[in-house]
Amino acid sequence: MKKALLLGTCLCVPFFAHADWFEENTPLTQAHQHLLEGDLTSMFDSMVEVWQLDKNKNISDHLNDLLMQALEADCGKGLDSKQFPSWINAVTLRRVNIQSPGRDVYQAIIEASTGKPISAIRLTQWVDKTISSDTSFKEVKASDINDYSPATQDSNNNAHHYIQRYNLNNALSVGLYRLDITASDQESWSTWIILGKQKARQSVRWASKDHWKVEKNALLNKYCPLPKLGVTVYDYVKDDYKPIWKHSYDSDYPTSLPIDSLPPNNYVMAISMTQQRWQGPLILENSQVISKTYTVPNKEK
Numbered sequence: 001m002k003k004a005l006l007l008g009t010c011l012c013v014p015f016f017a018h019a020d021w022f023e024e025n026t027p028l029t030q031a032h033q034h035l036l037e038g039d040l041t042s043m044f045d046s047m048v049e050v051w052q053l054d055k056n057k058n059i060s061d062h063l064n065d066l067l068m069q070a071l072e073a074d075c076g077k078g079l080d081s082k083q084f085p086s087w088i089n090a091v092t093l094r095r096v097n098i099q100s101p102g103r104d105v106y107q108a109i110i111e112a113s114t115g116k117p118i119s120a121i122r123l124t125q126w127v128d129k130t131i132s133s134d135t136s137f138k139e140v141k142a143s144d145i146n147d148y149s150p151a152t153q154d155s156n157n158n159a160h161h162y163i164q165r166y167n168l169n170n171a172l173s174v175g176l177y178r179l180d181i182t183a184s185d186q187e188s189w190s191t192w193i194i195l196g197k198q199k200a201r202q203s204v205r206w207a208s209k210d211h212w213k214v215e216k217n218a219l220l221n222k223y224c225p226l227p228k229l230g231v232t233v234y235d236y237v238k239d240d241y242k243p244i245w246k247h248s249y250d251s252d253y254p255t256s257l258p259i260d261s262l263p264p265n266n267y268v269m270a271i272s273m274t275q276q277r278w279q280g281p282l283i284l285e286n287s288q289v290i291s292k293t294y295t296v297p298n299k300e301k
Contacts (some may be wrong), residue, residue: 012150027053031066040070040078043161044279045294048192051126051176067196071277075223080280085189088181089113089159092275093123094285095172095192106168108132110179113142114160117184121164123193126176179282193279202227204273204290211256212271212290221277226250230272231257233294241268260297269294 002203027049032042049062070079084091098105108131110121118139125131142161174197180190201220207213214229231254232246244267245259257269270291277284 027087028062030061031063035066035070040073041081043070044079044194047194049175062173063194065187066192068198069271071196071198072221073223075221075225076278076284077223077280079176080191080282082191082280083287084281087105087115087187088189089115091179091181091285092283092285093179094287095195096287096289097171098270098289098291100127100290105169108168108172110162110164112162112164112181114162114181114183115158117160117183118162118181118184120180120182121162122180123164123166124178124180125173126178128178131172131177132166132284134167135165137162137164149175191279191282193282193284195284198286200273200286200288201275202273203288204229204271206290206292207255210269210294213255214253214273225276228272228274228276229253230270230274232270232272233262234255234268234270235265236268251300257294264296264298267292267294267296268292 027046027261031043031046034046036041043066045106047066050059050063070076073136090111092111094107094109094111095225096105096107097111098107108123110123111115112121125130140161140163142159172195174195177189177193177195180191182188199217201216201218203215203217204212205215220226228248228250230246230248234241235244236242245262247258268291269290272287272289274285275289
């Protein structure tokens with residue numbers, strides 16, 4: 001494993017101009033050393049320190065390369081050894097890009113399942129920078145959480161489920177973030193999150209008016225869950241769009257709506273491709289969504 005990491009790092013991570021840079025004892029060189037030794041938790045801690053000390057774009061690209069290399073080892077499970085406290089069951093941070101005709105929408109969504117009531121969930125970019133003022137926080141039913149989120153798999157019937165949503169002007173940038181969750185009794189938990197920039201290994205695009213195509217852009221990471229394709233049909237009900245049919249697939253992806261019993265009407269059809277990794281117990285997801293109007297015409301008699 002160490003030899004494989006060493007070879008991958010030499011191929012993927014740019015070498016700095018100074019020949020003796022690796023002999024220096026800095027957080028950056030420590031991050032490299034920990035990666036070569038397979039100590040991903042210490043590598044992550046060193047990367048957090050580098051992000052806190054330096055905002056140089058060259059360093060940013062360099063750190064992103066290091067993170068992408070580390071993910072090839074175990075999809076991020078080893079990046080953080082600290083587990084959730086007993087009152088937190090599961091947390092997912094999802095970056096969403098919704099692509100509709102003529103418009104792109106970006107969101108950051110935190111889903112949490114907890115054993116006691118929560119008063120706040122907050123995501124900030126280093127240093128204490130608010131990512132958006134257009135935000136909402138609410139407690140929801142488990143059925144309102146994403147279909148394949150760990151929160152929906154929680155066997156505790158007394159669990160609480162929450163969604164914190166940020167509407168963004170642009171996609172979240174590469175960098176260091178802080179996630180804070182505060183319970184109603186003022187007990188809190190927080191963690192550093194490093195968000196990277198990686199090419200989607202699979203993506204979706206429209207192939208025709210009512211068909212889509214799944215494109216493979218890179219080999220899948222064998223340690224990560226298979227990308228999930230989601231298909232959802234929305235109807236406009238009581239001044240809001242409500243899902244009336246949805247299903248997700250992790251293989252044998254359909255390329256058209258696999259139902260033919262919708263009544264005649266104008267709907268919105270959304271196709272999502274979600275790719276998942278970990279940062280210790282925390283789940284990080286990137287979700288691409290394409291949406292458009294879908295019309296079911298009246299059948300001629």
